[in-house]
Structures are given as C-alpha cells and as structure tokens.
Amino acid sequence: MAKGVNKVFLLGNVGKDPEIRSTTGGMTVASFSLATADRQKDAQGNWADKTEWHNIVCFQRTAEVVRDYVKKGSQILVEGKIQTRSWDDKTSGEKKYKTEILVNELTLLGGKPAGEGASSGGYSKSNTASYDQRAPSSQPDYADVGITDDDIPF
Numbered sequence: 001m002a003k004g005v006n007k008v009f010l011l012g013n014v015g016k017d018p019e020i021r022s023t024t025g026g027m028t029v030a031s032f033s034l035a036t037a038d039r040q041k042d043a044q045g046n047w048a049d050k051t052e053w054h055n056i057v058c059f060q061r062t063a064e065v066v067r068d069y070v071k072k073g074s075q076i077l078v079e080g081k082i083q084t085r086s087w088d089d090k091t092s093g094e095k096k097y098k099t100e101i102l103v104n105e106l107t108l109l110g111g112k113p114a115g116e117g118a119s120s121g122g123y124s125k126s127n128t129a130s131y132d133q134r135a136p137s138s139q140p141d142y143a144d145v146g147i148t149d150d151d152i153p154f
Contacts, residue, residue, distance in 0.1 A: 006081040008101055010054055011109075012036040014074045020067045030063035032056050032070070034078065034101075055100040056080075062106050069108055077107040 015033035022028055034054045042048045056078060058066050070076065080103040089096050 007079070008082055009077070009079050010034055010036055010056075010101065011077045012054070012075070014070055014072055014076065015053065016072050018066050018070055020063065027060060028063040028067070030058040030066035030070075032066070034076070055098060056103060057100050058103045058106060062103055065106065065108075075109040077109060078103050079105040 012034045015035050018030045018032035020028065020030050034056050036052050036054065037049045038052065039047050039049055078101060080101045082099060083102050084097055084099045086095055086097045088094070
C-alpha cells in the first residue's frame with residue numbers, strides 16, 4: 001500500500017496568548033489557537049468572511065520561539081501535520097476527540113509590535129523570521145555581508 005501525505009500550511013492570526021508548559025521530561029510545549037479566514041458568497045450573493053479556528057501545538061525550540069515572540073493577534077505561517085487524539089472523559093465516560101496541527105516550521109510575519117520602533121507601513125521580506133523545528137541545515141551565517149543585530153526585526 002502506498003504511503004499517504006499529511007501536510008498542512010496555515011496562514012492566520014493567533015486568537016489568544018499561547019499557553020506554555022513543560023513535560024515531565026523537560027520538553028517545552030506551546031499551544032494556541034489560530035484563526036484563518038475564507039471569503040464566500042452567501043445566499044444573497046454578498047461576500048462574507050468565514051473564520052475557521054485551528055488548535056496549534058509546537059515543541060522544543062519552536063515552542064520557545066512562540067513563548068518569546070508570539071502573542072494574541074500575531075500573524076504567522078505554520079507548516080505541520082494534522083493529528084486527532086482521543087480520550088475518555090473522566091466525569092461522563094464519553095469518548096472525546098481533539099484535532100490539532102503539530103508544527104514542523106513556524107514563520108513570524110510582520111514587524112516589531114507597535115511602540116518598539118515599528119513603522120506603520122507594509123511588510124517586507126526583511127522583517128520575516130522563520131524557525132524550523134527539524135534538524136538544523138547548513139545555512140549561511142551572512143557574516144560577510146554586514147548584517148548586524150539591528151537588522152533583526154525582534
């Protein structure tokens with residue numbers, strides 16, 4: 001039987017400040033909701049926005065980045081996989097389900113929050129940061145092109 005593909009990309013806004021916790025083994029875990037919007041025509045032919053909420057879970061270094069830089073309203077791009085877990089409710093004995101996006105890569109979009117020297121203009125590639133939870137690759141460090149800490153958007 002052929003292998004399947006479980007990959008999702010979501011671009012949206014964080015619904016509330018992330019919840020940060022640690023496992024008994026010391027792994028950092030971040031959980032938060034992400035809102036995505038789709039525009040559809042209603043029965044009268046008018047355009048209406050439909051919001052979909054997603055449960056996002058990040059681990060290890062990505063969770064630490066979420067802890068330090070992601071707040072309610074932050075616009076982010078996530079790449080990950082969908083997972084549904086189930087458990088028996090302790091009080092009712094009923095089977096419960098929760099579908100979550102387990103993040104492999106997180107990209108912060110936008111600039112510094114207001115009041116930290118951010119301009120009110122549009123966003124450019126220079127103020128986008130990407131954090132990959134997978135093993136580090138051999139990426140250039142740009143030491144020879146004169147990039148300083150002042151060029152980092154956060």
